[in-house]
Amino acid sequence: MNLNDTPKLVDVLLVGYGPVSEILAVMLARRGHSVAVFERWSERYPLPRAVCIDHEIYRVLAAIGMRDQLPGVTHAAPPYRWFNAEWKELLAIDWSKESISGGTEVNFVHQPTMEAMFDRQARKYAEIDINLGCEVLSVSQTSDYAELTARDVASGEQRTVRGRYLIGADGANSLVRQAIGAVQEDRGFEADWLVIDVLPHEGVTLDVPAAAQYCNPARPTTIVPAGVSEGRYYRRWEFMRMPHETREELEQEATAWKLLSPWVTPEQGQMVRHKLYTFRSLIADRWRNGRLLIAGDAAHVMPPFMGQGMCAGLRDAWNLSWKLDLILKGEADDALLDTYQQERRPHASDVVDLSMYLGKVICIPDAAAAARRDQSFFDGSVTPPPAFPSLTQGMLHKDEQGRPLGAAGLLSPHGTIQRDGRSGRYDDLTGLGFTLVLRSAAVLDAMTPASCVQLAQMGVRTVYLAEDASAPGAFIDIDAKFGPYMDQHELAAMLVRPDFYLYGSAASAQQIAPLVTALAADYRQYALKLALTR
């Protein structure tokens, strides 16, 4: 394009090309929407940052076309254990246990390898126009479009592009966040840590804890896997900067090897990176202004101890994608996008708090304070960590005070099923729209004809658990993911949204009619015409 062309109009402009942007581009393109991405750097960021994806994100990535690639770039997490200076366990988070989505709670990834996979996926779509080496200089909007001006870093040439929406996934120093007038709320966590990744030499097995926080006040230390690439398993260490140390001292390669020496030596492995990061806790007060939105680190930054930094950003993308899809197709009102911040901000905020809780456990460089912490864990007087959040606001079945009713806002389960003579993952066999999942055929039989008609008009499919999957809508819960979940939450029915969260639930067949009526009211409020089919 040269300078004098009329600015091109695409569906969505994306600023930044990290994992959130890559995945959002794929999510939109696979629904046929045009996307233009602008990224200042012409090379991918070479250093791994995140190392974790949780079960929900694994399910999302599988659902958007990467199911077959994921096993090659992830590995199951071991239990995540927290120790004091004497290696007595303070806290254990079982990341290895079976999750409601199937597979372990957490998987470890080598971020550059996973991002290369995301990039390959994005480049399969003609709908995605990737502009690397193009720095976004300014962002603006009118009532009809969003606009950005970008400068080709190599040639200096500038161009202006328009999109119906513009998403800033442009990192912690987001230009788009400034453009929407958002202010970062600082939750007050700040600590410098040296982050080191090591690739053990071939054939070397290191004698190190599988995944641990070593809460030694003399040197708080993280020891975790760092993913797999081409069959080689990486490891990560993180060392907190002590009050008497300078950042420069800590960042020396010699210092890094000295800190690693109890665990690994140059004879055993290659140090592939070492970099000092300041872990902080920030959340933007505003995630949307008209056609401009932010996602990922632009909207929230958290300490890494819960492994949720990238997951939170990918959740933003997933939440945005089904709403943007409907709006861009003319099947929902733009007001649906208001539910993005309503849903994602409180969730991300709780994850920031949870990450800070963990950060405050380990970031104690004072021996007396650490002894008090240890004692509080041993005598049980410690405040337990907050629970992992669900959705609490937005497009959910709520009471008159705006509180979620029943199981509304929980993440739904996922598993292997049999349906229509085929066995496979539920998402692959059932599709991704609004779906009413019933506990049994008896619940289906007890539904009112009016509810069945309303559901059909809204494009909501109905499926039910059965012993025999020959009837339409019947499926066999092969690995017992759905039945036990529904029994645990006492659900006769759960109404699942396109992003796998429960819009609402019914404890009995009789409660399905008000649930369906509530969904119909939300359909009217957001002018939803038809639910997604795939």
Ligand SMILES: O=C(O)/C=C/c1cccc(O)c1
């Ligand atoms: O994936 C991330 O962003 C961070 C992962 C992680 C996991 C465990 C301990 C840490 O300090 C970081």
